[in-house]
Amino acid sequence: MAVEMLSFIDRKSPIHQLTGATKLVCFLLWSFAAMLTYDTRILVLLFIASLLIFKISKIKVREIAFILILILTFLLINNIAIYVFAPQQGVAIYGTKHILLQLVGNYDVTAEQLFYHLNITLKYFVVIPAALLFIVTTNPSEFASSLNRIGVSYRIAYAVSIALRYIPDIQRDYRTIALAQQARGVDLSRKEKLPTRIKNAASIVLPLIFSSLDRIEIISNVMDLRGFGKNKKRTWYRNRPFQKGDYIAISLLLLLLIISLVVTFYDGNRFYNPFV
């Protein structure tokens, strides 16, 4: 059947039991921590912690493998791009130059540059599992209400959550349309030349847009008819009150953020420098 990416995976785990709002707050704190620091020790610590949290959530790597590979591909491209455009960035940051391999021009491989790349890769590895976990362990029903709870307008929150919800539907439409067009001779395989393939893809995108517009018209009518947007506020049927676990989780994450900030900026530099 269809591979549904990034959809909610229901399990019984302590992570699932946290309310959506808690998970969102934790995810934001976690991201701050990971974004602000370049301290390798902190990053390694966070990385190990994220593996642990992943284990606790009972989500299997296989279930998010597709999206994971996609992101790792981007990571690779990112690393290559950094090396191509700023091969001596590491030297600039750490202030020393240990050449490991002589190459033409400015492209000497230095220990500093490799260390810098390691840090960037670690950052990815710290943030990605957390982001994926947040998405696949948050019941979509709670998604809008948790955004709303941290202060996002409920209209925007609902728009985001509906958009996420329709991803599987649109994937289904896409498949139906692609099949219908292939049956008329549209070739999307590598046998065609690239310009033709792009043109052919347009023959799928256009019907997809039209059928999505239909869907939007119906859903916005339904929402109007049932009073969405009438008041400044709204309540949530699926709201869950905060429990002990939620407070504990948020406190732990706050602590983590503070520690990481203190350690990172203690010596006045975001970078941990092993070279001096």
Next chain:
Amino acid sequence: MGKPIIEFENFGFKYRSQVNPTLYDINLTIEEGEKVLIVGPSGSGKSTLAHCLNGLAPNSYKGDITGSLKIKGESVATQDVFERSKLVGTVLQDPDSQFIGLTVGEDIAFSLENDCTSQANMLDRVEEVSHMVDMEGYLDSSIHQLSGGQRQRVALGGVMVDDVDILLFDEPLANLDPATGKHAISLIDRIKKETNKTVVIIEHRLEDILYRTVDRIIVVNEGRIVKDATPNQLLATSVLDDNSIREPLYIKALKYAGCEITPEIQPENINSIQLYSCKNQLVEWFESVNFDANSKHVEPGLELKNVSFSYQSDQEIISNVSFSISKGEMVSIVGKNGAGKSTLSKLICGFEKPSAGKILLGGEEITNNTIKERASKIGMVMQNPNHMISKHLIFDEVAFGLKLNGITEDEIKERVEKTLKLCGLHPFRNWPISALSFGQKKRVTIASILVMEPEVLILDEPTAGQDFRHYTEIMEFLIELNHLGVTIIMITHDMHLMLEYTPRAIVIANGEKIADDTAVNILTDEVIISKANLKETSLFELAIRAGFKNPREFVQRFIDYDREVRRTWQ
């Protein structure tokens, strides 16, 4: 006499984007606790009337109102859609796309959430409503896992939760299989009796709605009310026929037999109608109609041999299905929602690969052929034309498939023109597709497949959303194609269609073939009807009530005769 709850007075409505009004001089009063059916062909203005009632017009669909509309005695000209939704609850026609919540409970609660109801009250109220619509115990179920009938009940629950005075149903039977449609009608009837709400139903499947009594039927055509009468009065006139709305089949049969239909014989339901002298007239008519049992030559067309299919290791969706359809046959595939009909058509087109079994076309095995290889011989027309149309102009759309297959410009032009003529679209060939009606778009999609000259044409619900006139047009057109030698397979929920146009039907239930027989035999077989969620035909009932010894033959003769008559008025 009750209190009037809805009063249209000299009411008219013109969409901002259109030159002429869609509704003129509507004068209609509906009383509290009444159950009213509004019928009319496509484009008659019946949907616009519904939009005016629930406030989508002029709030979402902009336009100008003339005259007045009062609900509960108060003018509602300045009401917004939110206030109106507290008076009129609307259940839309498509049970799939009208859900906002992910689970049953959430969806029912949606309107309460918007009213800032406290969570505790909300839980109670949702629980209460779920009992009303028989969905208790499903509150945490995901809507995607429900059957079509259950979804409709959830949709109803979602509007009942507001305790509205008026329930408006916009084509409640669309997309439901026949048996589920029957349940839906019973449920609406029960809710109406229990709560004494005013019910307004918009639907063109008249016979199915009349399965339970309605107080009045309003016939709308060309933006005006043509008739406002009780069902018994209405059926005694020729108004339905004149306005391209299908009469119940038993009424049609009685009219053919020359029986006079009067309000006194209570024609509104096959069980209430008094036949009296009609019995003899029916017998006379039956004997006067020729019955030609023409046997066709048989050449191998499409064959399925022990075909099974499952997604990965899940349970089988199609198990061990075999059948053979001869060249030039016209066959329908029927069964309940989710029985595996669509999967079967995907297997035939090569969209999916069978896990076991063989598929043959013209005696040659095509099981391993690709979609593209099969596409030159098997054409598939999807239910939703918007899933197929990718060009701006009709000509380009129809030419698209040929262009992709590298056919010369001259030949493309010739073949497209020929096909457009055949489909009655030639005068519009340089029109943008967006200017066409739903029915015409459907024709464009049929044309765009037909131009490839397939041997087999598969159509998924070819007549969904079409009124009686367009329905007849499309079907007669398919018959013509069929006479040209194209094998036609239709996947449908429409029992009339199956009975009238396809001599043979294949019934699928839970992925298995449970019957393969003449349409008449199937629709008169109680066991198959209940297994596959079909619905018996009222003609059969009529034949029994009129005392025919061989009611099946009566049904068959009616069908043959009726088709002949309709071909002439087309």
